[in-house]
Amino acid sequence: MVYRLKKTYPQWQFIINGGITDLPTAQAQLQYVDGVMLGRAAYHDPYLLSQVDAVFFNDGHAVPTRFEIVEQLLPYIETEIAAGTRLHSITKHITGLFNGLPGARSWRRTLSEQGVKYPADIDVVRRALAQLKCKE
Numbered sequence: 001m002v003y004r005l006k007k008t009y010p011q012w013q014f015i016i017n018g019g020i021t022d023l024p025t026a027q028a029q030l031q032y033v034d035g036v037m038l039g040r041a042a043y044h045d046p047y048l049l050s051q052v053d054a055v056f057f058n059d060g061h062a063v064p065t066r067f068e069i070v071e072q073l074l075p076y077i078e079t080e081i082a083a084g085t086r087l088h089s090i091t092k093h094i095t096g097l098f099n100g101l102p103g104a105r106s107w108r109r110t111l112s113e114q115g116v117k118y119p120a121d122i123d124v125v126r127r128a129l130a131q132l133k134c135k136e
């Protein structure tokens with residue numbers, strides 16, 4: 001139906017969403033519509049987003065590991081905590097970052113149990129990282 005709408009109204013922009021969970025599927029949509037949005041997949045598997053620049057925008061930068069992403073996020077988290085932001089407001093977006101890897105469950109548990117306390121400090125994230133049994 002969405003493809004038909006785009007054919008009927010080619011001058012309009014159509015961004016499709018709903019049930020798209022991987023980048024090849026997202027890319028295939030671009031034959032028919034102008035854009036793709038990921039909803040739940042960005043939460044279940046946020047690391048999926050690390051490939052977006054390379055796949056969709058031909059960006060040749062090295063893709064950071066999950067650990068590097070968290071390390072790069074730490075200064076931002078520190079600034080936000082100092083400004084009164086709840087730690088959980090940030091970490092809820094990366095709870096699924098290590099899904100499927102050894103220690104992911106402890107990572108999630110540490111973030112969700114200790115990260116919701118207010119004020120929660122950045123050591124919660126460091127403790128959660130220490131739960132992981134991988135360096136990917």
Ligand SMILES: Cc1cc2nc3c(=O)[nH]c(=O)nc-3n(C[C@H](O)[C@H](O)[C@H](O)COP(=O)(O)O)c2cc1C
Pocket residue numbers: 017018019020037038039040041043
């Ligand atoms: C965390 C999250 C936040 C969302 N926020 C909005 C929103 O503010 N407005 C909206 O219309 N839909 C929102 N949605 C719904 C998505 O736009 C989308 O329609 C829905 O998740 C189905 O796509 P998906 O299968 O990729 O998840 C949200 C979905 C998620 C997972």
